[in-house]
Amino acid sequence: MTAQHRDYKTYNEATLPGYLVGLPAVVQRLGGEPGHWRIREVGDGNLNLVFLVHGPAGGVAVKQALPYVRLVGESWPLPLSRIHYEYLALTEQARHVPGRVPEVYHHDESLALLVMELLEPHIILRRGMIQAIRYPCLVGHISEFLARTWFFTSDLFLGAADKKAGIARFIGNTAMARISEDLIFTEPYYPAPNNRWTSPQLDDETRRVRGDRELKIAVSELKLAFMGNAQALIHGDLHTGSIMVCDGDTRVIDPEFAGYGPMGFDLGAVLANLLLNYFSQDGHAGPGDSREDYQEWVLAQVVAVWQGVAWRLRRLWNEQHRGDAYPAALFGDDPLAREAAQTRFLAALFADALGFTGAKMIRRLLGLAHNIDLEWIEDPDRRASCERRGLRLGRELMVQRQRLGSIHEVAAAARELRRRVG
């Protein structure tokens, strides 16, 4: 434990009110007496304590980091500083996409604790999608979140020195980056002890992945880009469990993996988790519960997220560019050159994003952390069939990332795998 966290201690449902009562803004928001506050610990993630606190007047959410990975235990230590980076990211994101992240009421660095807006009646997007619920605002909100947080922290908007100051603010978040480096880009491709998969059904696939030279090279190139290409401030863990939704609202939570990295890493997380849900629906469908229409809705979101990000980036670039990249001195009076530059920039982003999509699909099928979209399919044969299709698509996206020309090809490949692969 570092000097910053000398006074660190963890709270529980009984001790938390004694802390919150010292925060006037929080007391006012909750209303009433501490004795009347209802507190429930709900941290179903892998890393932290999360308390939902309700008072007579309103509620707050409290998130506190533990000095180890909750999913694994004290044998896997993890620095408390991640809450500091989450706080930095939430405040920066709030500046660029107001209303798309929970409001922060209080940050206590020494306790590694945040008091935030309670999101009600939101649920985790992944859970909604398992129930085949459609969210008409999702794509607009998420592509807005992505395009704006990237653009305003990139060389398209910032001067080079300001951009580097941003990189420097987040560069210490190495322990979290390390988790991504290991769990996404490394472990699924060799017999790491953390790996899990549906066995014996997918033993063959697993072996094939580990012996696949093209795939190992592709994932290592993506890892290198993740480690070295500080393109913009990225969320760093933007799967469907980091998105909360309700009718008309979408919030992006949990940016504790935030740092400067390739834009495609965030987009890949979104696309991968949509595609995994697409394949998982065949495990949830039953008599009188066809999921075919929903699956087409999911694929339409895959297409629309990419298209939404692409046109928003173009619009931001046209209207708000003032960075040192593609400088106004060269492009200000030459809109055709700017258009062509954007087309090439977006093509590179698309290839990156497809590669990261594939990597994030495979890590959820063969690595440590799996998705409930698939885990909740009880029959292992049925689950393995869904997962096999995901593995095949993930592999193609990674290896072919520079040759796939359109997002429609990705959707078509997913449909084709559902037809062809049992």
Next chain:
Amino acid sequence: MTAQHRDYKTYNEATLPGYLVGLPAVVQRLGGEPGHWRIREVGDGNLNLVFLVHGPAGGVAVKQALPYVRLVGESWPLPLSRIHYEYLALTEQARHVPGRVPEVYHHDESLALLVMELLEPHIILRRGMIQAIRYPCLVGHISEFLARTWFFTSDLFLGAADKKAGIARFIGNTAMARISEDLIFTEPYYPAPNNRWTSPQLDDETRRVRGDRELKIAVSELKLAFMGNAQALIHGDLHTGSIMVCDGDTRVIDPEFAGYGPMGFDLGAVLANLLLNYFSQDGHAGPGDSREDYQEWVLAQVVAVWQGVAWRLRRLWNEQHRGDAYPAALFGDDPLAREAAQTRFLAALFADALGFTGAKMIRRLLGLAHNIDLEWIEDPDRRASCERRGLRLGRELMVQRQRLGSIHEVAAAARELRRRVG
């Protein structure tokens, strides 16, 4: 002036001995009394004071930063901190390629001053090449310098957190990066007041460059890579004026532009300055002084530097890899996959390097800082003819960087331009 440099004052030939006499190691190296030291200020670069000091027993070189760009004057301020970064780079480079950089005897951060090994009888490589002198050790030494300084500061050798600590050490050197961003990647492509070119002979070429959409996009993509791709510790200004040579020895000096960036940026500087010298020889040749053989020697060095860098990187990768990129867990037992990964890595580096080569040729022909290889050609028509060939090659290298498959094509294109373009 920052707090660090509160006590800063510049020295001259008369006042410097009073400072040096306080440094016992320097006094011992020089020998004799301060009154016997001969001091000559020789800073012919663009930025600093450089003193050569000789005593009865030996000599030292003293470099002191000025708080502005010497070439331009006090109207262009530049932070003294660059000597701090030069010191960091020299000590780091010395660890990876002992003997290829001048030894540092003393670093005074508050005075922005370094006392270093006096390189005798070395001369600046550029001056030797203008005289058509061959340096048989040059390619081996320079490709060793490049491959080793890159490799040992890259994700191929370092763990991700150590690599990021390296990035953080140099990330504040933004004022020097800014000079590169402006002078290399921006100003030559619009009518910036700093630009100079051989006029009116090259007025047409200059106009064409500024209206060339493909070229503006290419240079902006390279600029983006320069600003964002922290691949390894790079020298940052490795032209033939930053290399000192004598029979059997080669030293790389002046790394005040050092920082983490794309490897191809350094290699591009070397190749660009060799190619500019190649074209310039036609302006120095005369009756009884054919430069044809020397020009072929220069092209052979272009080929050999790339080949030397490529095989050294492969060898280092095979023998000393222990970084988080291309991890041993995936590639340790699979030499064929490692070979294939290296081939792709080197292909990407080659494309990068060609792009930076082109950018660095054009900036020396149309931007602020020119090369004496060409400046010393007195007849402007003759000079313009050499420069035109350089411009054409630079343009092709940038725009075609991803399509040129071999360094021999580059050499052939240079020969072809000499034949075809007047």
